[in-house]
Amino acid sequence: MNQESNNDQASAMNTEQVSDQSLSRRLKLALGLSLFAVMAVILLWLSSIKNIQNLEHDLAIKLDTFNEKNMQSLALAKNADTRSAEIAARAEILEEKYTESFDQQAALKALYQELANNREERMLSDVEQLLVIANQQLQLAGNIKPALLALQAADTRLQGFDSQKAVQLRKSINQDIQRLQNLPLADLTSISLKLGNLSQRVDQLALVSDRHPNSAQNKIAPDTSNNPWRKLTQEIWQDIKGMIRIERIDRPELPLLTQEQTFFLRENIKLHLLTARIALLRHDEVTYKSDLAAAQSAISLHFDGRESLTQNTLLEIKALTSNHISTELPDIEQSLRLLNLYKLSFVPALAREPKSKRLP
Known part of the structure; x- marks a missing residue:
């Protein structure tokens, strides 16, 4: 019994020793794990601090870059504002110039219209003067060529005007020119x-009464021979011809x-x-x-x-x-009548109305 109890005590002691040893091992293992964890945490903390420092450095660099770009953006914005102000000023100037040019264009259009009317009126004045000259030459002096030249000049002056009245007037003038050209000049x-x-x-x-005998016809070529008798005979014949003169008696002298x-x-x-x-x-x-x-x-x-x-x-x-x-000279009354009708188209309508219609 004592031996069994001793065995039981020994086994119990062994069991306690084993449990103590396992506990010690567990403690050592836990301590090692704790140290490893602490070291891992420290390493992670150090790594995180380094990463944070790197991040801060990168962030500082990026912040500097951002500030630099921001400054550039501010400069560009300032330049843009300046240019926008300049563009606005230029746009205002352009708008003023456009308005001025529009007014000038309207004035030029009115001036061109006035000049065109004045040009046509001057043309009509020249044509009227030429037709009056042609009519005077025909009716007063009867000169066909000057009248023809005046009509041709009037036709040339009408070139470049394609209105209906100008075409009718030019057609009439060409008919007058044709009639004058067909005359026997x-x-x-x-x-x-x-x-x-x-x-x-x-x-x-x-x-x-001043007629004299033609001595050249009575003369005979002198004899160049050495025959004196023949020379004497010729001289006697010339003297006889000079004494005789033949006149006609069939009409009174x-x-x-x-x-x-x-x-x-x-x-x-x-x-x-x-x-x-x-x-x-x-x-x-x-x-x-x-x-x-x-x-x-x-x-x-x-x-x-x-x-x-x-x-x-x-x-x-x-x-x-x-x-x-x-020659029987034609007249140009038809051309003069068409010219007067053409001139009336430039007179304002109010001026052509009777005075009775203009009164209120």
Whole structure:
């Protein structure tokens, strides 16, 4: 029994020793784990502190960068505000200039309209003057060429105006031009110059009373031979021919004219030529031809027809007599009427109304 109790005590002691040892081990293990945990916590704390420092450093860097960018943004914003103010000022200036340019454009448009009307009115004034000149040349002087030139100038002046009234007026002027061009035109200037030359030539014509035998026809070529008898015979024959003169007796001999009568004869012929020249300008064909016939008759009667100058003068007078200078000239009343209607379109409507309608 004692042995069993001793065994039980020994086993109990062993059990206590074992439990103490296991407890010691557990304590050591717990202490080790606690130390490990503390060290881990310390390491984590140190790591977190380092991370926090790194974060603070990065945050400081980013904050500096942000501040720098913020300063740049503030500078840019300030510049933007300045530019915005400048743009606003420029926009205001542009708006003022636009308003001014719009007003100027309206003024220019009104001025252009006024200038266009003035240009058309000046054109009408020029055309009216040209048509009046053409009408005067036709009705008063009967000159076709100046009237034709005036009408052509009026047609040229109307070019560039395409209104209905301008087209109608130009059409009428072209019809007048066509009628004048279809007329048989005599060269009045050339005829007038020829009459002037004939009048100057009258003083150079030789009278019949001043006629002398043509010694050049009676002369015989001198004999160059050495035959004296033949030479003597020729001289005797020349003397006989000089003593004989043959005259026509089938018409009465013209009386000799004194110097004063010769002067008045020539002046009378000049007067006939001058009257013919005036009749030419007046298109009076009857007076023109009668005066030329009188001048031709006087020259044929009193001046030597054997002279080449007299013959040429008579031929020229005959050629001038064959010209027809009388033509029926058209009028341009239709063009003048259309011009007056065209001018009335520029008169204000109030000015064209009767006074009775304008009264309240």
